[in-house]
Amino acid sequence: QVQLVQSGAEVKRPGASVRVSCKATGYTFMNHAIHWVRQAPGQSLEWMGWINAGSGTTKFSQQFQDRVTFFRNTSASTAYMELRSLTSEDTAVYFCARNLGYCVTTGCWFDPWGQGTLVTVSS
Amino acid sequence: DIQMTQSPSSLSASVGDRVTITCRASQSISNNLNWYQQKPGKAPNLLIYGASSLQSGVPSRFSGSGSGTDFTLTISSLQPEDFATYYCQQSYNILTFGPGTKVDFK
Numbered sequence: 001q002v003q004l005v006q007s008g009a010e011v012k013r014p015g016a017s018v019r020v021s022c023k024a025t026g027y028t029f030m031n032h033a034i035h036w037v038r039q040a041p042g043q044s045l046e047w048m049g050w051i052n053a054g055s056g057t058t059k060f061s062q063q064f065q066d067r068v069t070f071f072r073n074t075s076a077s078t079a080y081m082e083l084r085s086l087t088s089e090d091t092a093v094y095f096c097a098r099n100l101g102y103c104v105t106t107g108c109w110f111d112p113w114g115q116g117t118l119v120t121v122s123s
Numbered sequence: 124d125i126q127m128t129q130s131p132s133s134l135s136a137s138v139g140d141r142v143t144i145t146c147r148a149s150q151s152i153s154n155n156l157n158w159y160q161q162k163p164g165k166a167p168n169l170l171i172y173g174a175s176s177l178q179s180g181v182p183s184r185f186s187g188s189g190s191g192t193d194f195t196l197t198i199s200s201l202q203p204e205d206f207a208t209y210y211c212q213q214s215y216n217i218l219t220f221g222p223g224t225k226v227d228f229k
Contacts, residue, residue, distance in 0.1 A: 035218075037220075044210065044220050044221065044222045044223050045159075045167065045210055045212075045220040046220070047217070047218040047219065047220065061217060061218075062217075095166055095167075097166075097167075100172070101172070101173075101214070103214055103218070106155075107153075107154070107155035107156075107157075107172075107173055107214045107215065108214045108218075109157040109169055109172035109173075109178075109212075109214065110157075110159075110167075110169060110212075111169040111178065112166075112169075113166035113167055113168070114166060115165075115166055116165075116166055
């Protein structure tokens with residue numbers, strides 16, 4: 001079945017960087033974009049951006065565009081999110097999700113989602 | 124960015140109840156509105172896309188309606204496994220989610 005499996009929990013110091021991986025199985029990886037979404041404790045969901053898994057083209061939420069990078073390894077069917085200059089406000093669960101539909105035109109939606117990766121930023 | 128609001132923020136209901144959750148966009152988003160269910164410690168799960176299309180495998184007691192700025196998610200007969208938090212999401216512009224509606228036991 002279609003599945004996204006993420007890397008394990010991370011604990012980072014303020015100012016550090018974190019990299020989260022998202023391995024796709026059960027479908028052709030290059031045919032769908034991957035979105036990244038985070039959820040701070042007790043809060044709603046916050047879209048960070050997406051990567052076109054075929055072309056590698058990326059689009060970021062303005063809030064993150066200066067310190068986030070998305071990349072992918074097509075031979076490993078894996079997408080990656082790297083977030084730099086971490087602060088305590090980056091403590092959250094980070095999700096990847098497969099794109100369905102066409103975000104730029106007729107709308108898009110996410111299915112399935114990875115299980116989430118908890119990133120804790122603490123000194 | 125387009126702002127999404129949901130009402131109520133929480134509600135208490137019983138098994139068998141009809142439940143309606145409302146989502147409003149700060150500007151027209153056509154029908155580019157999706158609904159997700161999230162249970163504690165789990166990833167969100169897609170229920171409805173394009174405002175009214177039921178995702179494959181989702182029970183038919185879930186339905187969505189609306190267009191423009193006002194949307195609703197309805198659960199026709201609440202089941203024990205439906206107690207969760209529900210989020211709307213717009214994909215008309217920069218993607219944004221609503222603040223969520225928590226459905227718990229009365």
